[in-house]
Amino acid sequence: MSDVTVDQGLDRVRRRRLIRLAAGLTAGAVVVAGGLFWLSGGWGAWRHDRALDSACDGTLAADPVRELSGGAEVTAETRLGRSFWQCMVSEVDDEEDGRIDLRVTISDARDHLASLEAARTDAPLGHGWTGGFAFDPDQERRGQATATVMLDCDGEADSGVVAEVRARIDRADFGRPEDRAGLTSVLTRTATAYARQTGCQATEGEPVRKVATSVNAWDYRPFASVSGSCAGIVDARTAARWGVRTVVETASGPKPVEGCTLGGLRGAPLYTFTASYGPALNWSERERLEDLTGRPTGDAADGRYVRWADCPGAAERAAYVVAPDDSELGRASDLVLDHTGLRTALSAFAERSAKAHGCTLTTAGAGAGTSAG
Known part of the structure; x- marks a missing residue:
């Protein structure tokens, strides 16, 4: 056996040892990083964030909720009443994230108990939707607003659903057009998803890019x-x-x-x-x-x-x-x-x-x- 052959064999042994060492260090780094991610609360935040995608029977419009909550950790639950279905989103830790209370309530329009708390001063949603947005720019709480929408079921006479979203989100400011559009998106996308799940092929409008604010008696x-x-x-x-x-x-x-x-x-x-x-x-x-x-x-x-x-x-x-x-x-x-x-x-x-x-x-x-x- 020549000296060259011996040297090549030693080189291969050294390379295998280096590869095993690097793999071990990488695995260790992954374990340490994973531990740090877990201990820092990152796992919990990721878990809550992913849970939004399937929240409330998979009907909740998760992306605009994430934007409105400003990255805060939130949780969602479904509530059923005698005449309504409701998806409620709230904060995980109100001391850290600030108050988040967002509720989308949907009813069959034909139900005797169905109701909408709307006002003639609400701004129209436009863009092909029958709905209104209530935000008083003169109120002290800028993160509080309400929106309503009525959806018809295609091919079914005198049938449809009515939906309302009520929000108080400390991190939001509904004086900003983008936040009003975001809350409107939560309402319309959640309502249409719910309608489809219940067998109503709802007539949908276009995405709402801009929503005005309510008027007051002095806005003459x-x-x-x-x-x-x-x-x-x-x-x-x-x-x-x-x-x-x-x-x-x-x-x-x-x-x-x-x-x-x-x-x-x-x-x-x-x-x-x-x-x-x-x-x-x-x-x-x-x-x-x-x-x-x-x-x-x-x-x-x-x-x-x-x-x-x-x-x-x-x-x-x-x-x-x-x-x-x-x-x-x-x-x-x-x-x-x-x-x-x-x-x-x-x-x-x-x-x-x-x-x-x-x-x-x-x-x-x-x-x-x-x-x-």
């Missing part, structure tokens, strides 16, 4: 600049005769509750128009308004009038009401009322809103309107 604008939910209700001559100088309106777009307030100087409310669809019209109010449909048409003492519409899907039925001044609170208005003009204005408001929802106005109160007082 000159009547001459009307362009949203108040547009086309009364003409300039009628407005002047009624003393209307300002409006409080939202952008146009289908919502569970739509509205417009015509006001005097400095926004003092004079006439309020409200459209309520399906579960957004609570049953006690619905029954009270329905009791009036059999009354003779004509001038109502307090100037309140109602129109009705039959609607497809989740909306089911809608009521359109005009209320002068504060008469919607049960007090008589001090205004000198133009009853014919009020009924005409209500019809214009109802026709435009009904068309946007695919609804058909009923003959009850047609033309003259129905007394709601």
Whole structure:
């Protein structure tokens, strides 16, 4: 055996020893790193984060929840009630992560107990959705907001689901457009996933990139600049005769509750128009308004009038009401009322809103309107 052959054999032995040593060091490093990851809480954070992907029967829109929570560790659970399904997200450690309370509640729109707490001042979601977003930019808690949506089931008459998300997330700021869009994404994606699981092929809108904020009584604008939910209700001559100088309106777009307030100087409310669809019209109010449909048409003492519409899907039925001044609170208005003009204005408001929802106005109160007082 030559010296060259011996040297090559020794080299191979040395290389195998080095490889085994390196492998041992690598394995040791992995064990140490894994131990550090475990002890530092990394495993727990990873486990909670991965659990979001299958949370609430796999319906929760996990990615926007992660963004809104700002990387905080959260947990999710499903709650079932007599008439609702709910996905609740909360923080693992509120002292470290800050308060996180996010709840998506979904009901069958046909359920007698289904309801939506929506307001005419909510901003429309737009982008093909029938929904609204409630965030008051003047409130102290910037991480608190509510959004609602109604979904129709394709191919099924008078069926759909209604959903609401309520959020209080200390790390979020719903004054930021991206956070409003994120919460809207949680709502729409979770609601449509739930609908599919329950056999409803929901009609979906487009991803929501931008959502406005709610309006308040002091967010009035000159009547001459009307362009949203108040547009086309009364003409300039009628407005002047009624003393209307300002409006409080939202952008146009289908919502569970739509509205417009015509006001005097400095926004003092004079006439309020409200459209309520399906579960957004609570049953006690619905029954009270329905009791009036059999009354003779004509001038109502307090100037309140109602129109009705039959609607497809989740909306089911809608009521359109005009209320002068504060008469919607049960007090008589001090205004000198133009009853014919009020009924005409209500019809214009109802026709435009009904068309946007695919609804058909009923003959009850047609033309003259129905007394709601």
